[in-house]
Amino acid sequence: xxxxxxxxxxSKLRLTALCGVFxxxxxxxxxxxxxxxxxxxxxxxxxxxIASYFIGPAAFFPAAIGSALSDLIAGxxxxxxxxxxxxxxxxxxxxxxxxxxxxxxxxxxxxRLIACVAAELIMVAGYFVFEAxxxxxAAAVGSVLFNLFQAGIAIVLAxxxxxxxxxxxxx
Numbered sequence: 001x002x003x004x005x006x007x008x009x010x011s012k013l014r015l016t017a018l019c020g021v022f023x024x025x026x027x028x029x030x031x032x033x034x035x036x037x038x039x040x041x042x043x044x045x046x047x048x049x050i051a052s053y054f055i056g057p058a059a060f061f062p063a064a065i066g067s068a069l070s071d072l073i074a075g076x077x078x079x080x081x082x083x084x085x086x087x088x089x090x091x092x093x094x095x096x097x098x099x100x101x102x103x104x105x106x107x108x109x110x111x112r113l114i115a116c117v118a119a120e121l122i123m124v125a126g127y128f129v130f131e132a133x134x135x136x137x138a139a140a141v142g143s144v145l146f147n148l149f150q151a152g153i154a155i156v157l158a159x160x161x162x163x164x165x166x167x168x169x170x171x
Contacts, residue, residue: 045085057092062091
């Protein structure tokens with residue numbers, strides 16, 4: 001096998017392994033939850049944002065799979081499909097914005113913040129639309145504050161951790 005093919009194969013294997021690890025971490029973070037009237041607040045979004053920074057657009061998969069499995073285990077089967085797409089899209093969008101930021105020292109923090117806010121707005125809007133259609137408008141409106149709270153916690157956790165973990169890796 002040529003050296004270039006070996007490198008590509010190892011790179012794909014490494015990415016697959018990282019996706020599996022991050023899916024498990026998203027699941028675990030989502031299991032750390034506080035119940036609300038129609039769902040729960042959790043730490044999984046923070047892990048999704050961190051995964052987006054470290055594995056790029058492939059973060060769609062651990063975000064979608066880990067979060068959807070968590071809804072299955074938590075007893076919210078009606079949320080599995082919407083969660084799969086909402087959380088996957090969060091991971092993808094955050095990664096695409098952060099990918100543009102890599103290598104730009106001046107824009108690093110600002111681009112991470114923009115990526116995180118964009119991803120979390122997808123979450124808030126996605127669940128709002130789903131809950132307005134599945135339940136009723138009052139339930140959807142009632143969940144917005146909880147979702148914004150979860151989004152804020154995720155951003156506050158994820159941004160510093162991307163710096164801390166990166167610093168740890170370079171030493």
